[in-house]
Amino acid sequence: MYDTLIIGAGMSGLAAGIRLAYYDQRVCIVERHTTIGGLNGFYRLRGRDYDVGLHALTNITPKGAKRGPLARLLRQLRLSWDDFDISPQVGSEIVFPGVRLLFDNDLDLFRAEIARAFPAQSDNFERLLAEVAEYDDLNETHAAISARARLGELLTEPLLVEMLFCPLMFYGSAREHDMDWGQFSIMFRSIFMEGLGRPHAGVRLILKQLVRKFRGLGGELKLRTGVERLHVENGRVAGVVLQNGETIEAKRVLSSAGWPETMRLCDDGQPVTAQRPPGRLSFCETIATLDVEPKRLGHDRTITFYNDNPSFDWSESHEPCDLRSGVICSPNNFEYDEPLDKEGSGVMRITALANFDYWRGLDEDAYRLEKSRWYDRITDAAIRFIPDYRGRVIDTDMFTPTTIVRFTGHDNGAIYGAPEKQLDGRTHLDNLFICGTDQGFVGIIGAITSGIGMANMHCLK
Amino acid sequence: MTRDEIKLEVLDILSDIAPDEDLSQLKDEQSFREQMELDSMDFLDIVMELRKRHRIQIPEDDYVNLASMDSTVTYLEPLMKDIQRV
Numbered sequence: 366m367y368d369t370l371i372i373g374a375g376m377s378g379l380a381a382g383i384r385l386a387y388y389d390q391r392v393c394i395v396e397r398h399t400t401i402g403g404l405n406g407f408y409r410l411r412g413r414d415y416d417v418g419l420h421a422l423t424n425i426t427p428k429g430a431k432r433g434p435l436a437r438l439l440r441q442l443r444l445s446w447d448d449f450d451i452s453p454q455v456g457s458e459i460v461f462p463g464v465r466l467l468f469d470n471d472l473d474l475f476r477a478e479i480a481r482a483f484p485a486q487s488d489n490f491e492r493l494l495a496e497v498a499e500y501d502d503l504n505e506t507h508a509a510i511s512a513r514a515r516l517g518e519l520l521t522e523p524l525l526v527e528m529l530f531c532p533l534m535f536y537g538s539a540r541e542h543d544m545d546w547g548q549f550s551i552m553f554r555s556i557f558m559e560g561l562g563r564p565h566a567g568v569r570l571i572l573k574q575l576v577r578k579f580r581g582l583g584g585e586l587k588l589r590t591g592v593e594r595l596h597v598e599n600g601r602v603a604g605v606v607l608q609n610g611e612t613i614e615a616k617r618v619l620s621s622a623g624w625p626e627t628m629r630l631c632d633d634g635q636p637v638t639a640q641r642p643p644g645r646l647s648f649c650e651t652i653a654t655l656d657v658e659p660k661r662l663g664h665d666r667t668i669t670f671y672n673d674n675p676s677f678d679w680s681e682s683h684e685p686c687d688l689r690s691g692v693i694c695s696p697n698n699f700e701y702d703e704p705l706d707k708e709g710s711g712v713m714r715i716t717a718l719a720n721f722d723y724w725r726g727l728d729e730d731a732y733r734l735e736k737s738r739w740y741d742r743i744t745d746a747a748i749r750f751i752p753d754y755r756g757r758v759i760d761t762d763m764f765t766p767t768t769i770v771r772f773t774g775h776d777n778g779a780i781y782g783a784p785e786k787q788l789d790g791r792t793h794l795d796n797l798f799i800c801g802t803d804q805g806f807v808g809i810i811g812a813i814t815s816g817i818g819m820a821n822m823h824c825l826k
Numbered sequence: 827m828t829r830d831e832i833k834l835e836v837l838d839i840l841s842d843i844a845p846d847e848d849l850s851q852l853k854d855e856q857s858f859r860e861q862m863e864l865d866s867m868d869f870l871d872i873v874m875e876l877r878k879r880h881r882i883q884i885p886e887d888d889y890v891n892l893a894s895m896d897s898t899v900t901y902l903e904p905l906m907k908d909i910q911r912v
Contacts, residue, residue: 388874429846431863440844441867821870826886 366614367391369824370605371539372592372630373621375773376809377801379575380816381619383442385824386582393613395585395605397591397774401576403621404773404780404802405809407569411760414652415709416567417772420668420694420714423536423555424810425451425470425562430465433559434810443816448574451562452699454667459528460750461672466528470560483525493519498558500550512549513542527677532556532678535692535716537807539644539781541680555810561667563699571809592622597633601796617824621801621816622782623775627792633783635793644779645681647766649719651740654760655711658704659695663752664713669693671750679718686739687718688746713754715747721766736763781807790819798823831911832899839875843868854895876902880909 367386371378385392400406405418414421426433428446439446454470464482468475472494480487496519515525530544533552538544544552564570580586591608595618605613620627628637659665672690694714697705705712727735740763744755766778774784782802790798801812802820835851840862843908847862858864872892876882882905884892891901 388878431844431847436863437865437867441871443842443845445845817867821867825870825874 366616367393367616369393369617369619369820370395370613370615371619371621372402372605372627373801374401374576374588375621375801376405376571376812377804377816377819378403378436378619378621379572379579380442380813381621381800381824382579382584382586382816383575383582384817384820386579386584387443388825390824392579392584394579394586395584395592395607395613397608398772399589401584401586401588402568402572402772404769404775405568405572405812406772407567407572410762413760414569415566415652415712415762416569416696417650417764417768419563419568419809420536420696420716421454421561421563421690421699422449422451422571422810423552423559423561423808425453426559434555434814435559438810438813438817441821442511442575442578442662442813444574444578449571450564450566452565452701454561454563455665455700456699457532457561457668457670458666459531459670461524461528461531461677462523462675464528468557470562472558475557479525483522486520486522486525489520490525494558497550497553500547500554511545512546514544515549524675526670527675529553530679531672531677531690532668532692533751534677535670535690537781537811538679539646539779539786539802539807540784542678543647545708550810551806553823555808563696565701565703565705567696567701568809575813587597592630593632595627595797597631597794598807600794602631602794608766617796617798619798619800619819619824621799623773623801624787624799624803625776626774627797627799631794631797639785641785641787642778644781644783645721645777646679646777646780647719647721647769648716649686649724649739649743649765650714650716651743652711652761652764653744653754653758653760655713655754655757656709656759657757658697658706658709658711659713659752659754660698661737662754662757664695664754665698666693666751667695667698669751671747673746673749682718682720685720685723685735686743688742690745691715691717691743693751695745711754712757712759715743717743717746719766719778721770721779724767724778725763725770732765732767736765739763742796775802790823827906827909827911829903832902832906833895833903835906835911836872836895836902837881839872839879842875843871852895854899857893858895859893871905872898880906882906 368390596604769778786805
């Protein structure tokens, strides 16, 4: 009998596991995939290492900072700042027609950029900063008011509003068209007021540290161990039936599988999507390996958020991929002590909204063909905003919404899960709780925070 | 444990929770929250560490007593008087 069984060895499940194992619980994490990480994974292809999911860590505060989500989660996991070996970004940008706004981990650059491009909005922007800084993220209730409505009151330049929404939605809005004010504030702080960074070794270092810690505390991790169903008796999970036929007993279950996905596992006939529809927003991502570092081609930006229209449309793509907007990430462009690749190669990743139904509907041959067709279209769309690197590509890869389903199990390949979050993590069963994407926080720091928060609230107190 | 021993034990817990923190400057009468920016998650850890190390159960309503070093030691003194420091 375990004290807690955790479904999913992604960031949130591993973080929750560390908390519980640290306080002497018998904990088991079951992961149906052959590897850990969930949405945030890593792989090796033709001799090169790649990350999936992670472009950059958000919420990067300097070593020694006491405030903010990063400092909090390091304390909670008993990790030191150096364990994640984070290098800050070189600098990023938001590019819309006729306007380019630079930002880095020093808010003053962004302030100056806004004063330059939108001089009449400087004071309004300061008011926005003050409001965002005041928002209390440990208060459980996300302020549910519309961020679009609030920004419309604070800023009088619609283009600036769109340019602010673009990065925040790409990095964490499960909801189409708008965000709630709480989520907006959390994302704004995490990207513009704290900042972006990346470990030299990428996401594998973070996952490795989490697993090492978890196992070191006596936690058990079972890979290739999918959950078939949660057997319910008298309003409680009485047993966890695995796909291999085995049944595991645990006092409580913490699931990072997602809300509809977890409801579907319950064998008491719980309605799955009626009260909480799954998300519709999914991504394609192209990955290009270059024979040269991007900065040698004149591209030194860490992340480029682009949109080719004065207004930014954050909604399910009607096309296989939405070519109007995207995110370009170069993992080379962080302030590392040594280059990312000793031989001087570079990587360019481009993320764009994509239509899940289209990609799911293709047979194997068509899928391969469409992948290479849309790889080209996404790249062609992105190089309108950055130097053309197409002649320097020596290897490529691409993921689609169906890849996301394979690794995360999320319905529709919904990258940020369901638009309606379950902030307190409770379900209709006394001893079943959820953590991760559908609980409320997204991104790596958000997912870890979610795992810690739900473990504290439901499994430790 | 004496008051001084309890204080050492609490300092040990705090250094565990916040390994990068310099605790030598900590003022006994001032709140942890102000000096170390501890939040509600950290206070839960102080409680959990006391439970893990000394089997002391602190009800949620009593968490307010853990605000500063002085108040914490005063609160813990009767609960820890029969515990030997190791």
